[in-house]
Amino acid sequence: MCGCVTTAYAVAVWAGLPLQTSSGGIRKSELFPSLPGSLFVFLLGFPWFTWEGALGLPAPPMAGAAPSTAFGQAVIGPPGSGKTTYCLGMSEFLRALGRRVAVVNLDPANDGLPYECAVDVGELVGLGDVMDALRLGPNGGLLYCMEYLEANLDWLRAKLEPLRGHYFLFDCPGQVELCTHHTALRSIFSQMAQWDLRLTAVHLVDSHYCTDPAKFISVLCTSLATMLHVELPHVNILSKMDLIEHYGKLAFNLDYYTEVLDLSYLLEHLASDPFFRHYRQLNEKLVQLVEDYSLVSFIPLNIQDKDSIQRVLQAVDKANGYCFGVQEQRSLEAMMSAAMGADFHFSSTLGIQEKYLAPSEQTAEQEAMQL
């Protein structure tokens, strides 16, 4: 069809027929004044000739062509923060939304996986074998395994290539140094970006750390270091929201922790502890560093709560650009996304607070925050 139109156009141009209305017609001599007619028709015969190219316009999208870009999540966080459970819950949620999901286990220490694993790094390198052969402990062994994977990325690429078109969840090892200063994991992610795999780093942190101000400062520092080191679009998650007050009451409202509001209140709270009073200056500097970057915030998650997973997915899809992708299964998913976007953020955090935190008398700090 396109060929016929092109040929008719070529004949018309060659014959010198007007190409628009009789009054405003354009002749070949006006379009291509310096191009001899025979050369012009000769060019039209080539398969690479397109009118869009000739007129400097972008090429039209090829209907039905499979886009090569893949999307996914790199699930990271300290040991026990809930990465494997997250991969299971998120993969089930995504499948219910109609996405084809492939979960990839990059943690050689993971055994007895609860999810259906599409690719398992254990097929390439085993932690037990490395520890035995090189007489390393579990930590050193795991770092070696990651370096081994980095040196054998062809293996991973060959495993991922047949899964193009899937949405990927990478269950990563929990060693904190892998995300804060060791280079192997970062280099694996950056290589995946070269393969046109757009990942969001989903960094899980146990929410009960919020109940201890000193631990929360350390969580803020680790999260910031991870964001700066991993170099991926990043979403921080407070996991296990249902257990948030398991080890004590929160000193402030939940949004204080999720939005990382004025941290000087945290320092005042710490000053009441005789041990931390001696480290006030150190804590001040750490808190100042976090505030200066102004990058860290958290989304609360209870993996058993659909609304909470949806909120996380919405942030992840924005971060890696999935929501702008051509493969999005529109309809219900898009409608949910729009509805969530209209949600007033403060009220949604308040809703989570009411759900998971026991109502209590206002503490002195909370009163001070409201003033």
Ligand SMILES: Nc1nc2c(ncn2[C@@H]2O[C@H](COP(=O)(O)OP(=O)(O)OP(=O)(O)O)[C@@H](O)[C@H]2O)c(=O)[nH]1
């Ligand atoms: N109550 C509750 N428990 C959770 C939640 N998420 C994870 N857990 C539990 O936390 C424990 C650790 O979860 P995992 O998913 O194994 O954590 P991980 O980060 O993969 O751990 P490593 O592989 O050791 O790094 C398990 O007992 C889970 O059942 C949650 O949202 N709520």
